[in-house]
Amino acid sequence: MSTAPDRRSRKRQATRQAISDAATRLFIERGFDQVTVDDIAEAADVGRMTVFNHFQRKEDMFFDRDAEGRELLLAALAAKPPQVAPLEALRRLAHQLVQEQHPALAFSARSASFVVAVGASEALKARARAIRGELEAALAQALAHSAGRAAPDADAELAASLLLACWSTAYLQAHQRYRISADEAQAQALFLARVEQGHAAVQAALAGTPYV
CATH class of the missing domain: 1.10.10.60 (Homeodomain-like)
Incomplete structure (x- = not known):
């Protein structure tokens, strides 16, 4: 049937x-x-x-994997064990994606051309900002849900904003390193180092909340 x-x-x-x-x-x-x-x-x-x-x-044809990246973040929160804090689940996800060489965190000539194309187009930059805003709202809601809080929650919104800033900076800096070195391992190492720094800062900012 x-x-x-x-x-x-x-x-x-x-x-x-x-x-x-x-x-x-x-x-x-x-x-x-x-x-x-x-x-x-x-x-x-x-x-x-x-x-x-x-x-x-x-622009949606260019960012056609946007939904996949969003689902990765939300699924990591939904599937986390009760004893793992929401921010820790997302930190682990970053390491998992790099270890698995997931396309969302690929550092290659192809992905570098993607980053360059975004920087060269005002339309793509505007759409990227809109996508990040949509993702931030979805992540804040998922964080609140994972911590047993009702959305909207100010702490969840702060966590989502800081986390996305951290991951975005890490991603762009890793691609800058790749364009200089053409070394994927160096780019991955830099990405994870920046993620670790960022998550430490976010955890400090959210100390005393159920997100850490």
Whole structure:
């Protein structure tokens, strides 16, 4: 009974992936601002409206893994053992993702080109800020829930804001190191060192709360 819906779902996902892959290739080749939605539709061999059926805006094709990163953070909080504090669960997640060489924390020529592209486009920088705001709100709510507090919670909001600032700084500095050294291990080590420094500061700021 579920064969047809499953087939439709797989077809829809395959179309979305084809659009995303075509968009990524064009963004890398030409630069984000020089690529139009019509260019992407042609490269993916779909209609313009099909592109918008899968992506609300062109920027969403660039940040097509945004939802995956969000789910990683929220899942780490939801699955943490009761004896592990919320901030500690997220600190461990950073180490786990680096150890597993997860694409979300890859330091490579491809990921470096992604960071450079964001810095070169006002539209992408604006969308990145919006995504971070959305993530901050979701993380604050998840932190409050994990600590048994009702949202909105001022301490959870502070923790989410500080944590994302820490991870963002660590990510950008690690990519700066990679562009200089082309050494993934050095970039990973710097990322984790900055995460450790940041988490120590956040834990100090949140001392006396159920988040540490």
